[in-house]
Amino acid sequence: MRLYFLCLFFAMGHISSAQFLEKQKELTSFDGYFKFHYNQAKDEIYLEVDKLDTEFLYVHSLATGVGSNDIGLDRGQIGKGVVVKFEKAGNKLLLIQLNQRYRAVTDNTLEKRSVAQAFAKSVLYGFPILENKQGTYVINFTSFLLQDTHGIIDKLKQQKEGNYTLDKTKSSLSLERTKAFPKNVEFESLITYKGGVTGKNIASVVPNAKLISVIQHHSFVELPDDGYKKRVFDPRSGALSISYLDYATPVQEAIKKRYIIRHRLEKKNPEQEISEAKEPIIYYLDPGTPEPIRSALLDGAKWWNQAYEAIGFKDAFQVKMLPEDADPMDLRYNVIQWVHRSTRGWSYGASVIDPRTGEILKGHVSLGSLRIRQDFLIAQALMNQPYAMSDENYQPMLDMALARIRQLSAHEIGHTIGFAHNFAASTHGRASVMDYPHPTITLTDGKIDLSNAYDTKIGVWDKVTVAYSYSEFAKEANEKKELTSILDKAYQSGLRFISDSDARPLGGAHELAHLWDNGRSATEELEAMLKIRKIAIRNFSVDNIKSNEPYSVLEDVFVPLYFFHRYQTEATSKLIGGLNYNYAVKGDQQTVVEVVDSKKQRKALEKVLETLSPEILAIPKDKLKLFPPRAYGYQRTRESFNGKTGVGFDALSAVSTASDMSLRLLLHPERTSRLVQQKSLDKNQLGLSEMLDQLITSVFEIDVENRYHSEIQHMVKSNLLKHMMNLCITKKAYSQVNAIAYAKINKLIPILKSKTSNPIDAMYNKYYLDQIHGFIERPEKFEVLPSPKIPDGSPIGSLSCGLF
Incomplete structure (x- = not known):
């Protein structure tokens, strides 16, 4: 009798569990890579998990931002993609992040297991099982989506903006861009943080700084098939890379493996010298970008197709407008977003990659909308009385600013297709859009000329990096030799590649790699820049601002002119105690290192x-x-001259x-x-x-x-x-x-x-x-x-x- 009641108890429990979804009223169902259901009455999402022990990619991001460059929480900011899987543990499903830094790339299952057991994994969340229907488990996914997944609490604390906690009473699921597709499912939630304000930045961008609400985005994505071929990283190539330790490596070989990151790109007809791609790389521009900026960004982005054409791909790199009903956070789209902030700051390019291989699955460019105004301001300061005759004489300044935006578009996309900065490129003409270019200003008949401020095409170094990362070789070819040949030819032609830390003004020491500089000789360029600065200061007048603008605006325009030489001074100073060196490898005949x-x-x-x-x-x-002293309503900012004379100009x-x-x-x-x-x-x-x-x-x-x-x-x-x-x-x-x-x-x-x-x-x-x-x-x-x-x-x- 006792056994009978025990069996009856478990049977009733199973029946009750099996009926969980049936008991929920008015569910909205989404059928995709994972099937899920939304319960509006309870504001809950129930996820059906039919893929136990199946690895997939999880990415979190910010669909909406805080709006401050200093805080660093932008619209469209993407978190790192991680490989996860669901495992059953008793009455729970565990979402587990796998450790990709330590591996054993081998067919030996026991060897793989020994490495997996040697290093910790991370359980991201545990979900009670609500229903089990023939091996498909139903879980309540809501609490997972309502976490501080993007780390906003820690970010605000680190930036000394305040101590915030998550306010669940003011948080909810967001259905507008919660969608399901065959290879990915997308979720969004409105997260509200409450707390005490300690910083000035958060108060400047939030209506009520005690309550901050943003939308978090979560993506579950099917991992790519095994058709992608990894390509070995070479420090001379200009490519970005992933790395991991492979414990199955023979002792005589390096245990640390390095592979470049790149999009998957294959010719439709590999036997032909020029062929279309099986799947072209397509980038989509944010439709919220206004004209004439929109056209400039499209133009600059399309430059990259020149590099792919050079290695035999026809129309392999394309740029289109993002459909208005598309979600820019959707992993299926490579996106160029126009991001607004209260203060100017860096634009950047990020990529979601398959951590196992380095394959780029999504490129996401964030372009700060205030950047274009900086170049306009520089041009306004340099021009000789631009508003003397008319307040409508802004076209030369706008032309220079738009030229910069074209270059910036190409630059940031370059990061998302797998390329690092090359700060030595400016010593070989305009060899790369991956440099930081200062506007090239010249003197023509003693007058300042802005017409050649920025380049209008992809650089020769950019073609080298694309060739190294994306070239297809014949089956009988030795890929390593082919790749080495590409780099050898580049360096024999005089091209150089030096990246970030070596170019910094204080910690760096490289003779040729500098930020925001031009020319082969930093010293000669500084001399030229000081001449231009002198002429521009001599010409500077009230006609550098429009009619009825306060003289305080004129002071603001003067700031970048007075400090016009600052970056070339940085470049020139690096020659002192400087070094000339390369990321040389044995046998490549490059200079290893020498004192300037x-x-x-x-x-x-x-x-x-x-x-x-x-x-x-x-x-x-x-x-x-x-x-004069600042006009009412035109206070000084952190980008103004600082002084010690009170209201008077110092x-x-x-x-x-x-x-x-x-x-x-x-x-x-x-x-x-x-x-x-x-x-x-x-x-x-x-x-x-x-x-x-x-x-x-x-x-x-x-x-x-x-x-x-x-x-x-x-x-x-x-x-x-x-x-x-x-x-x-x-x-x-x-x-x-x-x-x-x-x-x-x-x-x-x-x-x-x-x-x-x-x-x-x-x-x-x-x-x-x-x-x-x-x-x-x-x-x-x-x-x-x-x-x-x-x-x-x-x-x-x-x-x-x-x-x-």
């Missing part, structure tokens, strides 16, 4: 020292009359900012250590002692009779002194650097004690002497005093559009 020639280093130092001269730093007196703090920039570059601890080392290896090389002597001579030992220029020189002296003191005590440089800087500070003492006929200069010299003596007595008390902060520059230019 001493003549180039000394010439670069001479030119950077010029940026510290009063003639360069001084804002002409007649221009100062154009900058010409001397602008000098302090600009000179501090040059000195910070020259006296960067890592650079000074390289100077010590290179001098020890070659007595004819530029050394730190020589550089400091030249700085002291050009800053402390020149006579300036003009009182305005004299005050400018004192701003530079103050900056040089603090940077030298910093070198004395920094632990980021050799102790030899500390010793040399200490000796040179002592060298300043007799210079400052020498008599001067000007009582003001004598007073300042006494102040510097007191600083030096105080530093020598108590160096541990020294703190680097900041100069007024330089207005935001990267991703190039300045633009007063902040809401602060």
Whole structure:
């Protein structure tokens, strides 16, 4: 009898479970890769899982953003795609993320198992089983969709914007773009966060900063078949890559495997020299992009087809408008999104890839809508009185800005099709759209010419990267040799590839790789840029703004002109203590590494020292009359000049900012250590002692009779002194650097004690002497005093559009 009731109990439980979906009223069903049902009355989604232990791809993203570049939570921001699977565990289904970093690529099942058991996996969620109908399990999927999956709580905390928690009472499922397709299912949910505000950025973009609501997107996607062929990564190729450890690798071979990322692209007719693709790569532009920007983005994006044509593909890369009913977060679409923020910031290209192979499944470009205004502002500052005759004379400036947007479109798409930055490309003409280009401004008959500011096509290096990543080879060909041949020919033609960290202005040291620069010679380009800047400042007038605009706008336009040389100064400074090297491999005949020639280093130092001269730093007196206290409603922003004179325009703090920039570059601890080392290896090389002597001579030992220029020189002296003191005590440089800087500070003492006929200069010299003596007595008390902060520059230019 007891056994009877026990069996009856389990039978009734099974019947009850089997009837779960039947009990739900008015379900809306979606039939796709996974079948699911929406219960409007309860605002719940029930997922039918019929693929236990089947691997698939899970991607989360933000369908709507917060709207602040500083916070970094943009519309369309994609999370990393991960391989997951459902496993049954008792009365639950577990969604498990598999560990792709450690593998055993072998047919030996036990060897694979040993690696899988050696490294942890991650259970993303556990779901009680509501119904089991012949091996298909029904689970309530709602709570999974209403998590803080995108990590917004941690992001806001890291950015010091506030401590927020998820408010489930104000969160719900979102059905507008919740859809099912044969190979993917898409879910969305409105997530609300509540909390206390501690930062200014969040308050500037949210109607009620105590409540932040965004829409999260989730995708479950069928993994591609095994027809994709992985291609080996080469550091010279310019390709992005994935990597993992393969424990099935023979001992004599490298255990770490590296493969490039790329879209799957195959010829319809591989035997033909030129063939259409089986499936072309198609990118779709956000229909919310306005004209004339829309046309410019389409034009720039289409440049990539030139590179695919060069390797025998016809119309393999296409760009179209996204259908209005399509979801840009849908994994089936490669998308170019036009993203709005309250402040300008970086555009970027991201890809969803198959972590197992590196195959790109979706490219997603996010273009900041304020970027185009930066180039317009630069052009507005450079042009000679553009609004003198008419407020409608904006076309030359708009043309330059649109030219930049074309290049930017091509650049960011380049990342999503698998390519890294190439910051050495600008030394070989305009070899790559994957460089950061500064507008190329020239002088024609003494007049500033903007007509050739940006390129109009794909670069020769871009064709090399496409050839390496996407070329198809005959079956009998040796792929490794073919790929090596592509790179060898490129380097023999003079092309170079140097990427991110090597190009940075402070940490980098490469002679040729720089951000926002032009030309083979950084020094010569700086000289040319200073000439253009001088002419543009001389021509600058009230006619650089439209009628009835406040003079405060004129001040904003002047900012990128005054700092016009900043990036070329960065590039030139990198020659000092600089290196010339390649990502060389054995047998490729490239230069491995060498120190920059001493003549180039000394010439670069001479030119950077010029940026510290009063003639360069001084804002002409007649221009100062154009900058009154700020107009009502036109407050300064972080992209304005900073100063210490209250409402008045501070010409001397602008000098302090600009000179501090040059000195910070020259006296960067890592650079000074390289100077010590290179001098020890070659007595004819530029050394730190020589550089400091030249700085002291050009800053402390020149006579300036003009009182305005004299005050400018004192701003530079103050900056040089603090940077030298910093070198004395920094632990980021050799102790030899500390010793040399200490000796040179002592060298300043007799210079400052020498008599001067000007009582003001004598007073300042006494102040510097007191600083030096105080530093020598108590160096541990020294703190680097900041100069007024330089207005935001990267991703190039300045633009007063902040809401602060």
